[in-house]
Amino acid sequence: MVSLFFLPIVALIIFAIVFLTKKITSKGFRYFFLGYTAVLCLAVAVHYAIPEKNFNSDLKRLTYSESEVDLNAMDEFYDALYEGRIADVEGVYVKSQWSLEVEENLLQVVSRDSEGIPSTIVAERKETNDGVIEVTHYTTKRVVEGFDFTEQIQPYEMELADGVLKILPPEEYRMRIVAFQTDFEISQFQEGDGRELFDDMDFPSYGFGEEVIYMKIPQHLQVETAPGVYLDILGEEE
Template sequence: MISVVPIVIVVIMVIAITSLLVNLTKRSRSVLFSGSRIRWMFVGYLSILLICTGVSPLLPKGEITYQKVDGNQLERDSNELYEAAIKGNIETVDSEYIVKTRKFDYTEKQLNIAVLNDDFLSTSIFVERKTSNDGKIEALQYQTGSGINDLSISDLLQPLKINIDKNTLILENPEKLTLEFSQFQQAFPINQFNGKGGFSDSSHFINGTSILYLKIPKDLELTTTNEIVLEYVE
């Protein structure tokens, strides 16, 4: 619970300084303080500064520090992953991008691939046929980094849920993630002089590339719904 003592002290300081400034401006013959409206605007501005100064140490300290990332590098990583997958060179990709691996024993001749509840699947699916019918399906999920305003949010993202039920490979999207960000920026008067312009509340989001790479037995036939597109690699 926040103590009210610091707040009381700040309020007393504001009242005392406000009274002092009012008395001084009443006695002053300066043109700057000749108008009562200007005088009260100045007094109010100083009062707000004092209140913010006193209250800021009382704000919650439970914020999370995010790692800074280079947005251009994130985009290059995504392009490199996609190119490696489409050319069948997925082994050349850094293992740090592997977020999930599954292996299934499967000896049937046909396998259907479906998304739970017919949801939209934002993950690209690549299929590589093995040189033999070894009765095993390997599912590797790759995900490159994601960021917002040059801050990494990769650790917050969850992989697909993958499972086999009878003759169907079921894919389930992770739970939707809702992020709320608060960001401080320099005040408008300062931005006027440092060349950064005036007000700006835009955000820059980079969504990493998500790929499900399937290695299947040589003669296994795959079927899908219309919503799913499979890309076969050599």
């Protein structure tokens, strides 16, 4: 309906153009005609001179079959996490690891702000009181619209001082993609659909990926969290 609204406006513009160019001189016509066709021919020549390898090969969308392991890892993620076997799941990767020494008996977990904190922070009590917090950032592949951003997303930063553990999220990874739709009058007669960039419907079209900050803490360490930070300790009810 929107295009229907613009149709009369565009028609009016083109009508005006047709009216205004009615009395063009032969010389003007020649310049216009030759100039325009020359630019178009040049564009076609340049287009076919562009090597395909020039395009960023990293900008490759994952297919469904390539992502099967990752999608399975997603399905299994939370069961495995709360059963303490997250490290064994195929398709779950270690993004970063930290080993932090804590002298205090009380640990406060805070963040810079509530934005960008991993939604899941899980802790497991160790058998010992060795004064070391072992932190592992587990992640599945992080895919948005079929593009794999796992490598591009920077790791979190951890700072431990005076019994306060700061989890600092990385900057949001911003990316712009320029894509082309095959012209309608071509795609109409093609198999598949060159009109949609994101057209494989059995693939999670929006995005997928899970992550967790998994901590192994000394047995008797008490843990408090700042508002907005949620932490589960395995085997302990809240």
